[in-house]
Amino acid sequence: MKDLALIGAGYWGKNLARNFNAIGALHTLCDASDEILSSYGPDYAQVKRCKSLDEVLADRAITKVAIAAPAHLHFQMAQAALLADKDVYVEKPLCLDLAQGQQLVELAANRNRILMVGHLLHYHPCVMEIQRLVSSGELGRLQYITSNRLNLGKIRQEENALWSFAPHDISVILSLVGGRLPQEVRCVGGSYLTEGVADTTLTTFKFEAGVRAHVYVTWLIPFKEQKLTVVGSQGMVVFDDTRPWAEKLLIHRNYLTWTDGRSPTPNKVTGEYLAVPEQEPLKQECLHFIECCQTRQKPRTDSAEGLRVLQVLKAAQESLQHDGDARQPQKMLNESASNFYAHPTALIDPLARIGKGSKVWHFSHVMANAQIGDNCNLGQNVVISPGVVLGRNVKVQNNVSIYTGTVVEDDVFLGPSCVLTNVSNPRSQVNRRNLYEKTTIGRGATVGA
Known part of the structure; x- marks a missing residue:
């Protein structure tokens, strides 16, 4: 029965499309790129194409979705699909945040939906x-x-x-x-x-x-x-x-x-x-997902299995950020509950570390591997680039941008709209990514106020 939509039809999605189409399950290809959608040839003539996730979720003819979008979109897409009462296959990893992974596990159970993770080697x-x-x-x-x-x-x-x-x-x-x-x-x-x-x-x-x-x-x-x-x-x-x-x-x-x-x-x-x-392992995986949706049996790589893998990944990432210090995955779920405040419009990468008592306000963006100490305050529209380190009790006012290579020590005040860049003479046509300059702002300093 053709009742599955593939969300993300590009790099890896093409392999999923080929297999789901071959077993007669593919109903819709969904991708934001016209070029990707138009790349599918006559073998997909009977498959619907669309660019909107909302359109997929509103289609009652679609009862299953497979998600092959970038990992940072897994949570929001899987959550939306489960709330629309679709069974969900999501490529690895389940998502990037343990608390969000736990939410997906509970949501799938509460709504009696299949949630399977694409751990292909199984x-x-x-x-x-x-x-x-x-x-x-x-x-x-x-x-x-x-x-x-x-x-x-x-x-x-x-x-x-x-x-x-x-x-x-x-x-x-x-x-x-x-x-x-x-x-x-x-x-x-x-x-x-x-x-x-x-x-x-x-x-x-x-x-x-x-x-x-x-x-x-x-x-x-x-x-x-x-x-x-x-x-x-x-x-x-x-x-x-x-x-x-x-x-x-x-x-x-x-x-x-x-x-x-x-x-x-x-x-x-x-x-x-x-x-x-x-x-072909991928074909067997796709067949297993369809079978689980039909019989309501637990997938071999169900959401609980995906969450265990996520716990280990989170522990490994924390160890990596601390030069190999030991971490215990069993404790990761308990520690994943947010101990800082982030406004709903703030965007925080799951690989960022934010200390206790810190606050991240409207439309601010904290990128991967940034480290924010305890009791910091990031105002509105603040950008913290990958690898930036803020110490404790740092106050960052509205519209501040802090770029890779910057270390801000404890008790620093950064005034409104200041920019801490990492290239002295930037040129659009010259890539200086490997020549970023280092900046350290000492403890207790005030900048731009």
Whole structure:
């Protein structure tokens, strides 16, 4: 039955469109770009096109929506669709804010709607076989999991490599440990191309019973690697998604011999390729969503699973911002409730940090990785760029712009309409993004008053 609308028909949306159309579910393509909508050829002749989300939500012929829009739009689009009593598939991540993620979980439950997150690897036959091997005990006691997702590109400036690449791997790792959250997360990384946006991150996880894991992601490596390795006491399995299908899944059984029960000796035996059915994971994911909507069964990657992944991502991001300090994902939900005030018209990036007692007023914008201390006051129409640091008790009056590279220490007063820029001689035709100048305003200073 054609009753699904795809919201966001561009970069990744094209893959979803192809699959939902192939299984006979696609009713409407919705995208703000005329160019993107017109790029769909004769295979989509019977599919409606529109540019308005409101038009989609008002159409009673549409009972399901799939959201492939930028991540910062996931919450508002998913919320609107659930309130319109649509079942919802949303690409990873569920959203960017834990409190908002919790709202979506509760909203879907209260309105008896399906809410599924696009954690694609759960629908890959190789990953499903690994999950079976672990749960059946064929690998023995689970010990260690590694996941590397490396490439040169696609380089992003709106989100870092952790949020762009790692959600799939984190989701799979959590499934292999029974859905439990790690006791501890640590994350380190580096920003080399865009200040404040990590191009590479290494995240480590400590679980109960001594299980450990790591996820290494980067778009700044001159080769492609997508490899998941699971180590158990009686076997190791490697999933290499860059290999031909017949060589993607390799198992090493009984890789150790114990002498006198105390001294391990490696058994250097050739691994065994495991045969798994060749199926497109994305198609299986789309079919699963349709099936769940029809039967009302809980999706394999439901909103609760998406929220757990979001908790781990949030913990990793906080650790990354504190140079690898340990964070506990279990505490993230409790700490996600806002301890500052933001006017409804203010725009605050989920990756920004705002201290207790601070206030952000009308039409102000706090961007990713900005750090606002306790008891600060940001007036109307204030812009805080990525990576800016404000200390405690900083007063920022209306119409102030503070650009990347600025550090404002405690108790500073910034008067109305002052601009703290980072380029001495800006020119429209010259890109000086990598030449931003640093500015530090000392404690207790007054500027522009």
